Amino acid sequence: MDRLETSARLLIVSDLDHTMVDHHDPENLSLLRFNALWESKYRHDSLLVFSTGRSPTLYKQLRKEKPMLTPDITIMSVGTEITYGISMVPDDGWVDILNQKWDRNIVVEEASKVPELKLQSETEQRPHKVSFYVDKSKAQELTKELSEKLAKRELDVKIIYSGGMDLDILPKSAGKGQALAYLLQKFKKEGKSPKNTLVCGDSGNDAELFSIPEVYGVMVSNAQEELLQWHAENAKHNSKIIHAVERCAGGIIQAIGQFGLGPNTSPRDVSETADSHLEDAGPAHEVVKFNISYEKWRRAEVEHCETYIESLKASCLPTGSFIHPSGVEKCLRESICEMKKIYGDEEGKGYRVWVDRVLPTKISSDTWLVKFVKWEVLGEEQQSCICTAVLICEDVNGLKTYNWAHLHETWSEGSGAKDNARWLL
Structure with a gap:
């Protein structure tokens, strides 16, 4: 709760199974679309809460199976456990309340x-x-x-x-709704009440979330009968609660736009050409976009042409350097040139790339330090590295662009490539 010094622009509180995570989508596309949107536009000034019926054991298991982001707060076991941050520090005050x-x-x-x-x-x-x-x-x-x-x-x-x-x-005092009410009260006491809160769910144990006053709510299109029935009996005239037309995380993205809570165009939904004309997209957006472009090249989802490689090279300074997780230092532009030999090497193999915990810090008038975690998944194997990047902001014809000056990657705990050549960037 202390990551932001001021009120969160948006607090998203989402169930996981069949809400944030679509178990009927082997490509995990809606989840990846949300991830890209959140990291590029919201992570720096908003808060993400996962509220799940899963126990800590099954929650951690899901994180190994799906390309999930790290939430700021995790509510587990149907609102009986609240933890904070990547270390999942428990809230002892909540335990005292539940013991009554x-x-x-x-x-x-x-x-x-x-x-x-x-x-x-x-x-x-x-x-x-x-x-x-x-x-x-x-x-x-x-x-x-x-x-x-x-x-x-x-x-x-x-x-x-x-x-x-x-x-x-x-x-009696437990539940997803009560856990959220407890958190909102803590924010209020600190003078940091979120400017907007969006709750997201699909089943009966999510109904309490929609009962919290003043929140926006989205029942995803695949919501179960028990939740739709609750809505019909208790909240059908509440214009702040909608039944989305899109499944799972796609419905969450839809709700962000429908309620006017902020941008809801995911970088994964924007073509390379259109993306180049965006107004000041910010350093986080550049990090997300760059890694999506890398994924598309290896999945052969873009044309195999020199122009694509040149556009990626153009986003790096001529002196830009890259320290590979193996410790080898390279020229960034030379590393991008090496991509020519791996075009489509992961086509049809379930290969995905996503970034997590993208946090930019402005360190001078035109320089940004961006820390993030990069993930790659191939089949059931996931690997990640901790990244530190330096991006230089330039004004080009009235639009700000962010060029890579340095990228340093180190393997996360438990990760490490069997073949360093496979992890190219």
Whole structure:
């Protein structure tokens, strides 16, 4: 919460499975489109929150499987765990709130008396969440029965049914909505309330997010019946909540534009020609665009021509230098020339490139220091490196352009190419 010194321009709070992440899209295109938009236009002055029913174990597993960004805040286990930053530092104040009138042992004891409940895996059982599978036809009846039993034991609990099969028992004060309300209150106390908040979801356990006053909300086009029914019964006249026409992250991008919350054209949706005419796009945009161009070349999604290589070289100063993760120092323009021999080498192989945590800092009147993490994925293998770049801003015919003066890459922990030639830039 301390990354920004002032109020966030936009706070996005999004569910993961079937909202931010489309499990029916093997190319992960909508997610990659959102990533490029966020890193190029929002990361520097906005905050990203992932709010998921997943436990920390399954959340970390998803991050290994999908090209996901690093959120500023993570809400997990259906709003029972709040952590901050890449280190996922827990919020102890939230734990104190959840401990009130909650006894996990009593919850487990009473639930064990209901044979229709099937306990979920051990990873999904958390200090303030007990999770089961239950048949859809039995969910409403069992929810009522459990609520009565636990009330007699003097516990304040909340039972959430979602996804057509998941039943979670939580403290009364828990939940995605309450976790967000808690965070918004913390921001308010610090005098840094977000200027706009957009919540995004697809299932029943997301309904609470849409109940927070003053937020904008998007139910993605593939939202489940349980969420659409909640909306029809509780919020159908709320113009700040829409049902998108696009799936998953595409629906989030649509909502940003429809509500006028900021730019919603992803760099992945802009042609190379049109992109060159953008007004001051900023150093973060240049970093995102450069890496997308590199990906397109290796996927053979652009024409195999000298002009493409020359345009990339033109974005680098003649004296521009590059330190490869292996430690070898090269000339940036020479490294780009080496791309000629690898055109289309990853065509049809699921190869993707994306950047994360792009944070530019102006260090002089025309110079920017940009730190970011670059990821490459080929099949099931992901590799990343920590990058530091120096970009020089020039005014060309009234438009600002950003030229690469230096790029230094080091392998992230756990990464390292088996073949250094494969990681070219």
